Amino acid sequence: MKYIRALLSLLVAGGLTYLLNQPLGPAPALGPFFSPFTGFWQNDEAPQKASSSELKLQGLKGEVIVKYDDNGIPHIFAENDEDLFFAQGYIIARDRLWQMDFYTRVTSGRLSEVMGPLALDFDRYNRRLQLPEGAAKLAEAFMKDPDSKLVAESYSAGINAYIEQVEYKDLAIEFKILGYRPEAWSPLKTALVEMLMRKDMNARSDDYRMSNTLAAHGEEVVKDLFPNYSIEESPIIPKGTKWDFTPVAVPKVPEMLKASVAARLEIESENPGIGSNNWAVHGSRTATGLPLLSNDPHLGLSLPSIWYQMQLVSPTVNVYGVCVPGWPGIGIGFNKNIAWGMTNVGSDVFDFYQIQFKDKTQKEYQHDGQWRSVTIKVNEFRVKGEAKAVQDTVRYTHHGPILYSEGQTPFMGDLPVGHALTWIGPVAVGNSLKALYMINRAKNYDDYWAIMPYLASPAFNVVFASNQNDVAITSAGHLPLKWKEQGKFVLDGANPAHDWRDWIPVEQNPYVKNPARGYVSSANQFPADPSYPYYLGWKFAPGERGIRINERLEKMTQATIDSLRLLQNDNFNVEARRVLPDLLKILEKDSSSKANPAYQILANWNLRNDPEELGPTIFERWVKELRLAIWDDDFPSTDKKAPMMLPTRDRTWALLQKQPNSKWFDDKRTPKKTETAADIVRTTFAATIDSLIDKHGRINDESWAWGKAKGTDIKHLVPLFKSFSRMDVINGGGANIVNATTEGGHGPSWRMVVQLDKTWPKAFGLYPGGQSGNPGSRLYDNMIDRWAKGELNELVFLKSKEESHPKIISTLKLSK
Numbered sequence: 001m002k003y004i005r006a007l008l009s010l011l012v013a014g015g016l017t018y019l020l021n022q023p024l025g026p027a028p029a030l031g032p033f034f035s036p037f038t039g040f041w042q043n044d045e046a047p048q049k050a051s052s053s054e055l056k057l058q059g060l061k062g063e064v065i066v067k068y069d070d071n072g073i074p075h076i077f078a079e080n081d082e083d084l085f086f087a088q089g090y091i092i093a094r095d096r097l098w099q100m101d102f103y104t105r106v107t108s109g110r111l112s113e114v115m116g117p118l119a120l121d122f123d124r125y126n127r128r129l130q131l132p133e134g135a136a137k138l139a140e141a142f143m144k145d146p147d148s149k150l151v152a153e154s155y156s157a158g159i160n161a162y163i164e165q166v167e168y169k170d171l172a173i174e175f176k177i178l179g180y181r182p183e184a185w186s187p188l189k190t191a192l193v194e195m196l197m198r199k200d201m202n203a204r205s206d207d208y209r210m211s212n213t214l215a216a217h218g219e220e221v222v223k224d225l226f227p228n229y230s231i232e233e234s235p236i237i238p239k240g241t242k243w244d245f246t247p248v249a250v251p252k253v254p255e256m257l258k259a260s261v262a263a264r265l266e267i268e269s270e271n272p273g274i275g276s277n278n279w280a281v282h283g284s285r286t287a288t289g290l291p292l293l294s295n296d297p298h299l300g301l302s303l304p305s306i307w308y309q310m311q312l313v314s315p316t317v318n319v320y321g322v323c324v325p326g327w328p329g330i331g332i333g334f335n336k337n338i339a340w341g342m343t344n345v346g347s348d349v350f351d352f353y354q355i356q357f358k359d360k361t362q363k364e365y366q367h368d369g370q371w372r373s374v375t376i377k378v379n380e381f382r383v384k385g386e387a388k389a390v391q392d393t394v395r396y397t398h399h400g401p402i403l404y405s406e407g408q409t410p411f412m413g414d415l416p417v418g419h420a421l422t423w424i425g426p427v428a429v430g431n432s433l434k435a436l437y438m439i440n441r442a443k444n445y446d447d448y449w450a451i452m453p454y455l456a457s458p459a460f461n462v463v464f465a466s467n468q469n470d471v472a473i474t475s476a477g478h479l480p481l482k483w484k485e486q487g488k489f490v491l492d493g494a495n496p497a498h499d500w501r502d503w504i505p506v507e508q509n510p511y512v513k514n515p516a517r518g519y520v521s522s523a524n525q526f527p528a529d530p531s532y533p534y535y536l537g538w539k540f541a542p543g544e545r546g547i548r549i550n551e552r553l554e555k556m557t558q559a560t561i562d563s564l565r566l567l568q569n570d571n572f573n574v575e576a577r578r579v580l581p582d583l584l585k586i587l588e589k590d591s592s593s594k595a596n597p598a599y600q601i602l603a604n605w606n607l608r609n610d611p612e613e614l615g616p617t618i619f620e621r622w623v624k625e626l627r628l629a630i631w632d633d634d635f636p637s638t639d640k641k642a643p644m645m646l647p648t649r650d651r652t653w654a655l656l657q658k659q660p661n662s663k664w665f666d667d668k669r670t671p672k673k674t675e676t677a678a679d680i681v682r683t684t685f686a687a688t689i690d691s692l693i694d695k696h697g698r699i700n701d702e703s704w705a706w707g708k709a710k711g712t713d714i715k716h717l718v719p720l721f722k723s724f725s726r727m728d729v730i731n732g733g734g735a736n737i738v739n740a741t742t743e744g745g746h747g748p749s750w751r752m753v754v755q756l757d758k759t760w761p762k763a764f765g766l767y768p769g770g771q772s773g774n775p776g777s778r779l780y781d782n783m784i785d786r787w788a789k790g791e792l793n794e795l796v797f798l799k800s801k802e803e804s805h806p807k808i809i810s811t812l813k814l815s816k
Contacts, residue, residue, distance in 0.1 A: 052813075053811075054814075057090065057161050058161065058816065059161055060083050060815060061082055061083055063079060064083050064086075065077040065813055066813075067801070067808045067811050068810045068811070068812070071779065073309045073771060076088060076091065076310065076311065076313060077313045080314060080315065081151075082154045083154075084312055084317070085150070085154035085155045088158060088310065089156065089157065089160075089161075089162075089185070090814070091310075092310075092323075092325050092326075093158070093163065094162055095771055096304055096308060096773040097163070097172060098171075098182070098773060099325050100185075101183070102717055102718075103192065103193045104189045106126060107131040107132070107192040108131070109123035109131070109381070110123065110381075112381055112383045112384065113381075115178065116385045116386075117386065120390065121409070126199070127379045128404075129199065129401075129421075131196075135191035138432075141430070142190070142431065143187065145433075145434050147433075148431050148434040151329065151433045152433055155185075156185045156189070156190070160185050163185065168181075172773055173775065173776070174718070189326065190327060192326075193325075197458060201458035202457060205351070206539065207488070208643070209643055209644050210226065212644045213644040213645050214489055216642070225647040226647060227651065228485070228538040230526065231651065232543055232578070233529075233543045235529050237528045238517060243508075247533040248504075250483060250533065250534065251483040253484055276298045276524060277294070277738060277748075278294060278295040278521065279463065279521035279522070279553060279564075280473070280520050281518065281519045282514065282518040282519060285559050286558065286560070287558045290757060291339075291470075292563075293464075293752075293754045294341070294751075294752065295340075295341025296568050296749075297341075297342065297343060297344075298740045298748055299749040300746055301715075301746060301769075302714065302715060302716070302745075302769075303725060303769055303775075304717070305749070305770070306324060306749055307322040307324065308323055308325050312329075317440050319333055319334070322752075322767070329437060330440050332752065333752075334754045334756075334763055335440065336761065337442070337468075338439075338443065338447075338464065338465065339761065340463060341752065342462055343523070344458060345460060345524075346537070347475075347527075349457070349459075350421070350423040350424070351423065352419045352420070353419060354490050355399075355418055355420050362405060365397055367397075367493065368496040374395045374396060375396040375397075376393060376395055377393075378391050378393050379392040397493065399422045399493055401421055402418065403420075404417050404418075405418065420493055424457045428457040430477075431456075444468055444470070445464065445468070445472060452476050455478075456478040460475075460476055461473055461522035461524075462474050463520060463522065467756040467758055467761075472513040474511035475509050475528075479504045479534070484535045488538050508534070510528045519553045519554075524546075544574035544736045545574075547574050548738050552570065553567075560755075561762065565753055565790070568739065568753070568790070570738040571737055572608055572737070573607050573609050576605075576616075576619055577607055579623070579656065582656060583626075584599070584602060587682065596685075598618050601614050601615055609706055609733055611732040613706050615706075616710075616734060617692065617705070617706050618688065621688050621691070622684060625688050626680065627649060627652050631646045632646070634664065660676070660678075662677075665677045665679070665680055706732060707731055707732060710734070711727070711729065712729045712731055712741045712742065713729070713743075713745040714726045714768055715727075723775075724775040729784060730788060748768075750766075751766055751792060753765070764792035764794055765792060766786060770783055770784075796808070
């Protein structure tokens, strides 16, 4: 009997061992995951790196020294460029390999391979956007240039050196939770990372909403309420700048498509998070007599952070700054002679075309009076937990993909059915690796200007400063040459005049060098005033940030590093300054509104979105409610059949101040009453206070304080992994404040200030995260609290590997 028990015990143990080592649907195999020797336990707080260590790596040509400072920032010293980029790839992979792999799976449409059916529709959408095809073109461009080829191949070799040697126990916990191992890296994967940035910056459109608006209200209303330039604006290139070029011929405006079709989309339109600030102050306005430069790109805040800090040194370069894991070189930073930064241009480069098919087979479509054949492509998806591959059929026109055909289930609700898409992502090529290779080594303005042909997409406002006392800014990128308002509405896929045909000459993109005012700046506002001869789009980021930045810079005469740090953290609300006095005048005439304690809070508010203030909690909610109340009856933004565009806040406040008797204030949903501007202001104020009381309780200094009420979420890249996130970070600011932190988890993703010098620059910087991708490490999120307070870390910029510095705590030697 005891032998039978023993046999049964062995069978049970064997069965459990088998089961624990098999994935259970989308879940990982539980045995390796819970193993105390290789599982998630190994991802606990890593021990402090030894003060000195050495690794042997195949693929190196010489010796590489990596010095780590107390924030885990590597300072890499290599004897040649091949080893420099090899080491950059290896070192980043040690800290952020899962993040890099995740980025490439998003853009290649392969998340469902590791996350299961949950990610399948997202994968389909990203494939339909042609992200993999765009990446293939980029990778091909990398290989055609000797510099970018060296960078891409050496970087890939370094990452692969880490992948080949890493043991399961040392893999990131996300690999273990999702139950897979990393794949080999390649230049194509680097290109996929770049395509992710193109999508995040450019894959947005208002075309469909504007077409529905035009169909409902006509041309005159659209011209009045949706102008092509803001009423209050401070453009990037100063007003009155003379253009020193002869423009090429702009296409004539053709016959427009009749606005009779509701495009039925829920693609992202307004996205206040995809914004940034940068500026450079000429030496004539600084305490040292040489320029200062600042950059704080506002992106989706995540853990691990989108940025990784490094110093890269070889015989050809010594540069410091941040890079996107998976994208080699330094993206934003400085060297001995220059500094540079970037913000998103936000031009209109994402256009939909209405397609007229010949019949229900959708095999042919009309273009230029002829029937053209569609191209059919079948995408295949290997979905975790599914036995068979999933196939997805996509039709392509010469414009691009028809995102969804009849009978297909759209991603994110109602995406366009029967519409083709042309967008910049898979169309423009350029060579970002070449551009970064050059700017990292740049010594002067001419070197800066030389990178412009290589910057394609996303288009960036590239700010520049040098120790030769030059400052400049350029809206750099490949921008389609459009007729006026091309892409403001859905385009006619049958009319060849609606096609993208050419590009604005790169040297004629908006730019300015050493303007008379003594500074340059950008905050995603209009790149230029209406005197610029080319059409870039009808709507850019609201002007408040740009207006405030330029106000502050205009007053600086002895600017210092701290002057620019304080400006990065400026919480002044320009919109409140513009509209709140008029709103309060209306409330003052109503005894009930004036008796509300919230009225007095707003009346006494200093117009700053500081974390302890109650005023912004009320104001920010109120202006959203007010804008909806004015417009949503006539321009329903959430209508499932025909969503429309709301007039901008800029146009809304002009209407309130200059046309208080406008018909638009009357709510047509209440036919027995004719509302006035005053009625709308009063009712939305009362409704706002009621909703805030429901959410935060009666008015009090704690739960109504802006920092507490707003909160800023810094989520893990997989939002389901909530324990790896930092939620409700207390800070000030707001979507249209210079310190542009939002409730939705957008904000300054990297703050940097550089003081140029003839001998050696001084710089400060910080991002809301940490160098490590391991949630169990103290370096995972150690910079968030200082970031929330508006503080910066002094950046350790070493002159040589022999230089000592008190912040350097360990050294790693890599050798062949």
